[in-house]
Structures are given as C-alpha cells and as structure tokens.
Amino acid sequence: MTSHGHDNTQPIPRVMQTSPATLSSFGLVVLVTGQLLTQLDFSIVNVALDRIGDSLGTDATGLVLVVASYGLSFATLLGTGGRLGDRYGRKRLFLIGATGFCVASMLCGLATSLVPMLAGRLLQGAFGALLMPQILATIHATMHGSRHSRAVGIYTAVAGLSVVIGQVVGGWLVSADLFGLGWRLGFFVNLPVCILVVGFGLALIPETQGAGAPSMDAAGMVLFALFLLCLLLPVSLGSDWPMMRWLIVGLAPVGIALWRVESRREAEGGTPLLPPSLMRAPMAMTGFLAEAAVTFCYASYLFVTALCLQSEIDFSPLRSGESFCGLGALFFLGSLVSKPLGKRLGNHRAFALGAGLTAVGTLATAWLIGAFGPLLGVVHIIAASSLVGLGNAFMLTSAYRIALSHVEKHHAGEASVALTTIQQGCFALGTAFAGAVYAGLLPTGYATAFAGAGLSLCVLLAVVAVVVVWPSSATSRRGP
Template sequence: MNLKHQSLSIFALLLLVMGQLLPQIDFSIVNVSLDVMGQTLVTDETGLMLIVAVYALSFATLIATGGRLGERYGRKRLFMLGIVGFCVASAVCGLATNIITMLAGRLLQGVFAALLMPQILATIHATLAGERHSRAVGLYTAIAGLSVAIGQVLGGWLVSADLFGLSWRVAFFVNIPVCLLILAVGYFIIPETRAAHKPEMDLAGITLFALLLLCLLLPVTLGERWPTLWCLLLGLFPIGCGLWGIEKRKEIRGQQPLFPPSLFKTPMVMSGFMAEATVTFTYPGYLFVTALCLQTELHFTPLQSGNSFIALGIMFFVGSLLSRPITQRIGHYWSFVLGVVLSFLGFLLTLGLFWLFGSTLQVWHLVSATGLVGIGNALMLTSAFRIALSHVGKQHASEASSALITVQQACFALGTAFFGAIYAVMLSHGYLVAMATTTGLLCTWLFIIGTLIFFQSPKLSSVQSNGSTKITADVGTGFMPSDT
C-alpha cells in the first residue's frame, strides 16, 4: 500500500509529464542526428549504435531498482535526483567531442532516467483516485505513445535549425532548461510519497543481470572489430545459472528477487514475456537501421529523417487507443497476431520503397510503411503487456511489472545492437543488400513468434486464471505501476 499524502495538482502533473518526456524522447531524438553526430565524433556505425544501446542498457539494468528506491526513500526525492542527474548527463553529451565522452554521458543519462521514470506513474497512483486518476493515467499514456513522433520531429527540427551553431548538440542542451524548470517549481508542488513497507534491494540479481546483458551486447556490437570479445558468450550460461539460483533462493526465503523464478512457470506469463521481448527487439532495430540508411546513404537531412517517422508515431498513438476495443473483440492473442501481420507488412513495404525509389525516395513515400509499423507495434506491445500481466498472481504483481519493463528496455538495447551490427556488416555489399538482410531477419523473427502465439492462442485463451489478479497495462509508458 502507498501512504496517501496531499493530492496531485494539475501543475504538478504537468511537471511529472514533462519529466516523463525527457528520457522517452531521448530514445528517438538521437536517431535523426546520426549522420552529423558520427561526423563530429569521428565514429562509424558501431559507435552510433553504441550511443543508442548504452543508454537503453543502463536504463534497463536499473529501472526496477529505481522503482524500489523510490518506495524506500521517497518518490519525489528520487524523481528530483533523477532530474538533476539527467540534466548533468545531457550537458556531458552536448559537450562531447569524442565517442568515449558521449558514451559516458549516455550511460549516465540511462542511469538517471531509470531513477526518475518509475516515480512518475507511481506518484500518480499514490496521490489520485477515481476519475482524476483515470484522466492522469490517460494523459501519461497518450504522451508516451506520442513520444516517438515528438522525439523524431523535434530532433530533426532542432538539428536542421542549427540554433546558435550548435548542430546536433542542441538536441541534448534543450533538456537543461526543462530540467531546471522542473526542479525550480516541482520542489514546491510535487507531493512526497513512499511505500508503507520498504522493499528489499536485489543487488546480486541486478549485478548478474547487467553482466548477462554485457556478455550479449559487447560481442554483438564490437565482435567484428575485436573477435576475442566473442569469448564473452561463454559466460552467458554460468551467469544465467547463477542468476537463476540466486533468485530462486531469495524467493524461497520470502525475499523480493528481481526475477522471481515461479513467475516464469506459468505458460501464459512466459508467452507474454516472449511477445514483449519480440516487440522491443525488432522495433528499435527497424528505427535505427531505417534512420541510419536514410541519412548516410540517401542523404536525408535530420529534418527529413525526423518527418519520415511522423506517421509511425501518430499511428502508434492511434493503435494504443484502438487496442482495448480490438482486444475485447478478438482477444489478447489474436490482437498480438494482428499486430505482427501489420508490422510484417510495414517492414516489407519499407524495403520495397527503398528498392523501388532508391535515391529518389521522398518523405511522403514512407507514410504508409511507417504507419503500418506504428499501429502494428502498438497492438503487439499492448497485447504483450496484457497477456503477461493478466495471469500474474497478486503476490507477484510488483515483481512482474518491474521484470517486464526490465526485459523491455534490455531488448531495446540488444535489438538496436544486433540489427545495427548486421546492417554494418552487410553495408559493404550495398545499402539495399544491407536493408534486405536486416529486414529479412526482422520479418523472420516476427514470423516465428507470431506463429507460436497463433498456435498457442486457442489453448491459452481457454485457460482460466484462477487465483490471479488482472493488472491493467499502462502501455507505452516504460514503467508498470507496482501498486495496482
């Protein structure tokens, strides 16, 4: 239970939503400045994919910890700390003159984003009820759905405008006045809340999970340059076994592990996690590779690159709104399969447009393709959340939400790295071959998971979730409420 304090004012809610936009926009704002950023920092495709992946990796590793820290020490306190750190990290990124400094800044951005993000929705749940609560969650979710489009368009405009001669750097510096405004006003109007019972910190689980991700991420991104890094893959099995053993012992003792092993013994929950991992593995790979190809091979300006994804963001938002009525008519599993089909078609259509128009490709040509990907991913994402969380027992509600978001962000990093690496390797054969290879892998993965879900749907839909609680997924938020 949460301790109720003063109610959340409309101005405090707006400040929280501003804070929500900061880490979410920074996922996509970098994509539209890849070419000019690479030239300034003197780095290639590998460095560019690391700029995206390192941020997502640190975010993924610590977001569950950020939620628990907020419950222990106060959500407002952690939110403000996250804003301060994000402000400093953004300044580091904006001032970076080489790839090492940029990666350090992006790592810090991910760390502090993981501290501030979980506090936003948790504060809404702790301070509002009834209609006001529903409206606040609706605003939060809507903004999250639009953040991809906002990030792409805003980033494209800022870089193209070349304000004060700062080029891509202004995309990071723009965070600073927003952070200062939130700090100056939010200190006085955002209420402090915390959980009645302090949750335990699973430091061992967090550490092993981070090592597991590194053993995957480093070989994928840097293996071509330093082949010895592939040896890190040998560490996956012992680290995975160690993580499972520690989490199992913690659960037996009645503690709060990051990934409770019993959670994954339910077929419906595993199905949901598998579906969620698929969405957040393929989606960032598509965004990164498409944006990179548009800028480096077809010479799109940052503004043109950003505008190419407007339809994607809008249709993602529309898909989020339509997901509930669609799910009510055809069920979670069929809704996910529908999303797979639409995304599959969007991926293929994107490749077809590159192949058909080549160097004459225009922004408006991509509207139909990116729109299909947007609505398809919205349906997949919302369905995956609901498949996983609608069959979770009350005793695992908080852990399931945190674990799902952790998997989501981890796959975001791995997806960017994997598909970016494939594209970079195949680029020597021409950008169309590179695009065809990555698109083929994207579609293959979607086909495999979509087929599994398709054949599971009749069986899983008939299973009754006795003794479980249905948790409503606030889709697209990047965080699931721990107290629902």
C-alpha cells in the same frame, strides 16, 4: 512507449501511501515533463545519427553503442529506481533523477569522441531509471477517482505521442543548427527543461513513500547487467573487436547464476528483480517472450531505418524526423483501439495481426529503399512506417495483457517491473542486432543491407507469432 519511445506500461507501483497530499494539475505537468525527458532522448539521437557519427569520428558500430548504452543502463536500474523511490521518497528520487539527467545531457552535448559520449549516455539511462518509476507511482499515490483516471490517460497519451514529438522536435533542432550547435542542441535543450522540472518539482510535487518497501536486489541487478553485456558487446562490436566474442562464453554461466540468485532470493521471501516464479507459468512466459520480441524489433527498425535514411540517402535530420510521424501517430491510435480489438479477436490473435502489419511495413520500407534509392521521399516512408507503428501498438498491448492475465494478482507489481526491465534490455539488444546485421551487409549495398536486417526481424516476428497463437488455437480446438 519507453525512453526509446516505446513504453506505456510502466511498473505498477506498490501504492502504500504515507502522505495525504494531493497532486495538483501543475504538479502533474511537471511529472509528465520529466516523463518526456527520458522518452524523447532516443528520438532526438535517432534523427541525428549521421551527424553524430561524423562529429565523433565513429561508424555504425559506434552509433549502435550510443543508442544501446542508454537502454542498457536504463534496463539495469529501472527496478531498483522504483524500490529506491518506495524506500527514500518518490519526489526525492524524481528530483535526483532529473538533476542527474541534466548533468549527463551536458556531458553528451560536450562530447568530442565516442568514449565520453558513451559515458554520458550510460549516465542518462541510469538517472532516467531513477526518475521514470516515480511518475506513475506518485500519480497512483496522490490522485483518486476521475482525476486519477485522467492523469493515467495523460501519462499514456504522452507515452504514445513521444515518438512523434521527439522525431519532429529533434529533427527541427538539429537541422536549425541554432548557435552553431548542430546535433549538440538535442542534448543541451534538456538542460533548461531539467532546471524547470527540478525548480517547480520542489514546490509542486508532494512526497510519498511505500510502506514496507522491498530491499535492493543488488546481486540480481549486477548479474542482469553482465548478462546483457555478454550479449550486447559481441553483437555490437563484431569483427571490430574479436576478443569481445569471448564474452559469449560467459553468457550461460552468468544466466545460470542470475536464475539461482533470483530463485534463492524469492524462496527466502525477498523480491527479486526478475522473479523466477513469473517465468514458470507457460502462458505468462509466452507474454514475456512476446513483449521482448516487440521491443527488440521496434528498436531495430527505428535504428536501422534512421541510419540508412541519413547516411545513405542523405535525409536531413528534419526529413528523417518527419518520416516517422506516421509511425508515432498510428501507434497512438492503435493503442486506443487495441483493447476492443483484443476483446473481439482475443489477445493472441491481436498480437499475430500486429506482427503481420509490422512485417508488411518493414518489408515495404525495404522495397521502397531499394526501388527509389536517392529519389525516396518522406511520404513513402511515412506510409510504410505507419504500418509498423500500428502493428507495434497491437503487439505491445496484447503481449502485456497476455503476460499479466496469467500472473497472480499479488505478483502484478513484480510482473510489471520485470516486463518493463525486459523491454528496456531488448531495446538495447535489438539496436545492437540490427546495427550489426546492417553493418555486416553494407559492403553489398545499403538496400541489400537494409533488406537483410528487415528480413531477419520479420522471421523473428513470424516465429514469435506462431508461439503466441499456437497455445490459444490448441485450447480452442480442445474446447471448454
């Protein structure tokens, strides 16, 4: 799971260690705490959507931007954050990221209108992108043997459990209304944690750098951000800002420019943010498509379910958080069994199984909301969302293996960075898409609006599942 609670596949660092120092167990705790900071923030915001909207005087469209802006800046700067750590020191970038995340969280907590909140969320994503890549890179560079394996296992477990932790802790913090802060406490709680991370990090995290670190791909970063904006803003704002629709016109030229810039950079021996050569292998491209669909649908489901429960069925933040406990727990368990499942069924069929479970869970959620309405209980949503969590675990790990198994080993690092960048971008786009569909259908009733958004996600999953499974089936029919 990512920032948004959905990424246990962080970029594979270029491990060219310049420091012999070893990371202590306490140092690992500091790094993992920093990991939780970036991943919990989406969950905390998700359980407070209705109260944030009332406080800031914004509707579903504004809430879409509050969630999506974090993913947008995170996606744009994630690859650059890893390269900056390789070049200038991973400890330094980790501490800068934690310090900036602290300031950005304070800005979000103090926001009284939508614009300063969006500014704070963009900064949170930017500094989170500086912080996050340094964690796994430092673990790889400073730990070896069984200690290294255990540390990576802890890192993965924290990623899997971050949804549960974030939803429950976030729901409790917002509902407790300590010191009368309400939803703002979800942001202010980051401040003491960041201070502790920086203080202990200075003493406990060894400095490492990458030898021969690649140069920054500023042009690729800017064009990728523009490409996401050309999709995100028109979808998010819709009829509220008709002029934003003109951004769609810029989608094709920006996309072409991004491809050309990245192709030229790769041909010259550089390391582009999104290497075009990775996209030319059909099966690798299938894996990238599958990974994008997973994050797109996962972010969509989490956002629109939380919004509907809170704004229409009057779930408190605590009840909303509890509703997703099963989703996080089953995602974690599914991640543990996904590897043997992939070996038994094959990664392509495991992905299809995950897509089916996710679709069933999504449709079940829609039916429960329509059938029970105000009488809907937490246990109902737990049962349905658990299927979504299990299905996403199968899809995520299968898609990752499909993509990386068809990439040459010397491109594994670039492929992993590209995958994570695409994930975060689709996280923002998925939130925007589901929010737009839900808001557009809301005049017909919240049950219909949720069903429409959920059905659109199921159609997307079905199409992608066919694309993923078809090459594998064709190969098996042809025989060896």
